[in-house]
Amino acid sequence: MDNHEHINKLIHDALNSLDGAARATPKPYLLTRLNARMQNEKESGWDNALRFISKPAIALVGLCLVIAINATVVTYNYPGKTAAAAEEQYAAVDEYSSSTTVLNYIENIEP
Amino acid sequence: MNQPELIVQLQQGDEQAFKKLVDEWQDMVYNTAIGIVQNEDDADDITQDVFIQVYQSVSSFKGESKFSTWLYRIVISKSLDHIKKKKRKKRFAFVQSLFGTASEEDIHPEEFNHPGVVMENKERAGELFKAMEQLPGNQRIAFTLHKLEAQKYQDIAAIMDISLTAVESLIARAKGNLRKILKQYYEENNF
Numbered sequence: 498m499d500n501h502e503h504i505n506k507l508i509h510d511a512l513n514s515l516d517g518a519a520r521a522t523p524k525p526y527l528l529t530r531l532n533a534r535m536q537n538e539k540e541s542g543w544d545n546a547l548r549f550i551s552k553p554a555i556a557l558v559g560l561c562l563v564i565a566i567n568a569t570v571v572t573y574n575y576p577g578k579t580a581a582a583a584e585e586q587y588a589a590v591d592e593y594s595s596s597t598t599v600l601n602y603i604e605n606i607e608p
Numbered sequence: 609m610n611q612p613e614l615i616v617q618l619q620q621g622d623e624q625a626f627k628k629l630v631d632e633w634q635d636m637v638y639n640t641a642i643g644i645v646q647n648e649d650d651a652d653d654i655t656q657d658v659f660i661q662v663y664q665s666v667s668s669f670k671g672e673s674k675f676s677t678w679l680y681r682i683v684i685s686k687s688l689d690h691i692k693k694k695k696r697k698k699r700f701a702f703v704q705s706l707f708g709t710a711s712e713e714d715i716h717p718e719e720f721n722h723p724g725v726v727m728e729n730k731e732r733a734g735e736l737f738k739a740m741e742q743l744p745g746n747q748r749i750a751f752t753l754h755k756l757e758a759q760k761y762q763d764i765a766a767i768m769d770i771s772l773t774a775v776e777s778l779i780a781r782a783k784g785n786l787r788k789i790l791k792q793y794y795e796e797n798n799f
Contacts, residue, residue, distance in 0.1 A: 507732070507799055508790045512783065514733035515755040519724035521648075523638040523655050528630050531659055538660075 611675055618666045630659055636676070636757070637683050639724070643756040644687035644748065646720035646737055650694070654686045661686070673766060680767040684749055722756075739789040747782035754779055 524530075549555060617625035637658050642651035661682055669678055725733040740748055749768065753759040759767070765775045 504791060504794045504799065507794050508787055510729075511732040511736045511739070511790050512786060514729040514736055515722070515725065517726065518722060518729075518733070518756065520635045520639040521642045521651070521723045522635050523652055527634050527655065527659075528627055531630065531656055534656055535660060535663070 612671070615666065615669060615671070615675060618663070619669075626659075626663055629662065633676075633679060634659075637679065640680065640683045640752065640757055641687050642722065643752040644684070645690050645694075646741065648723070650690055654683070654690055657686050658682050677763070677766050680753070684767070688745060688749075735790060735793065736786065739786050739793065742789055743782055743785055747778050747785065750775055750778040751782040751786075 550559070614625050614628060618629060634655060638651055638655045641654040641658070642648060645651055645654065658679070662679065669675070719734050720737050721730055721734055722737065740751065743751065746768070750764055753764045753767065754761070761772055761775045761779070765772045768775065770778075
C-alpha cells in the first residue's frame with residue numbers, strides 16, 4: 498500500500514470512527530446537583546438583592562425617593578382642601594377679632 | 609405520562625415532572641454538548657444550564673415544534689455560547705502567558721476522547737474531534753448531530769431552522785473540510 502492510499506484509509510477510518518459510538522452519559526446524581534444549584538441560585542438571588550438594598554448610597558436614595566413621593570402625593574392630592582382650610586381659618590380669625598372688638602366696646606361703655 | 613402531559617405538568621411547576629424530564633433527556637443533552645464543546649466538565653455544566661433554562665422557560669414552549677427540537681436548540685445555543693466564552697478566556701490566557709501567569713491547561717487543553725467511542729476507534733476519533741474544532745459553527749453542529757446523535761437530515765433541518773438542501777450541503781462541506789484538515793495532519797505527522 499503506497500503512502501497516498503494509506504493516508505486515504507486513515508481519513509476514511511477517522512471519518513467513520515464515530516459510527517456506533519454509544520451516547521456519553523453525565524456524572525451520576527445530576528438531579529441532586531441540579532436541585533442544589535437551583536437552590537443556591539435562589540438563595541444567592543435574595544442575598545444579592547438584600548446586599549444591594551443595604552448599601553448606604555442605595556438606602557439613602559431610596560429614603561429620599563420615598564419622602565419625595567410622599568410630599569408629591571400630599572401636595573397634589575389635597576390642594577383644594579388646604580386652600581379651603583386656610584380660608585376657613587382666616588374667617589375664624591376675622592370673626593374672633595370682630596367679636597373681641599364688640600366685647601371691648603361693650604366693656605368700655607360706661608353705665 | 610406522555611410528552612404533552614409532561615410538558616403541561618412542567619409548566620405548572622411540578623417537581624416530579626422535572627425529575628422525569630431530567631431522567632429521560634439527560635443523555636441526549638450531555639452527549640450533544642460534549643460533542644460540541646469536547647470537554648466532559650464543560651458538558652456537565654452545560655447540561656445543568658440547559659435543564660435550569662428548561663425549568664424556567666418551559667412556559668414559553670408553545671408546542672409549535674417538537675419538544676426534542678426545542679431542547680436541541682437550547683443545548684446548541686448554550687454550547688456555542690460556552691465555546692465563545694472559552695475562546696475569550698484562551699485569548700486572555702495567551703496574554704497572561706506572556707507574563708507567565710497562565711496555566712498550561714488554559715493554553716494547550718488536553719486531547720479529547722469521547723467516552724462512548726469503542727476502544728479500537730479511540731485514536732482516529734480523537735483526531736477527528738481535533739479536526740472538527742476547525743470547522744465553521746454551522747458545519748460543526750450539523751456534523752455532530754448527524755454523527756453523534758444519529759439525527760436524520762430532516763430533523764437536523766428542523767433543529768437548525770434551515771432547509772433540507774442546506775443541511776445536505778452543510779454536511780457535505782463539513783466532510784470535505786474534515787478530509788482536507790485530516791490529510792494535512794497525517795502528512796505533516798508522517799503517518
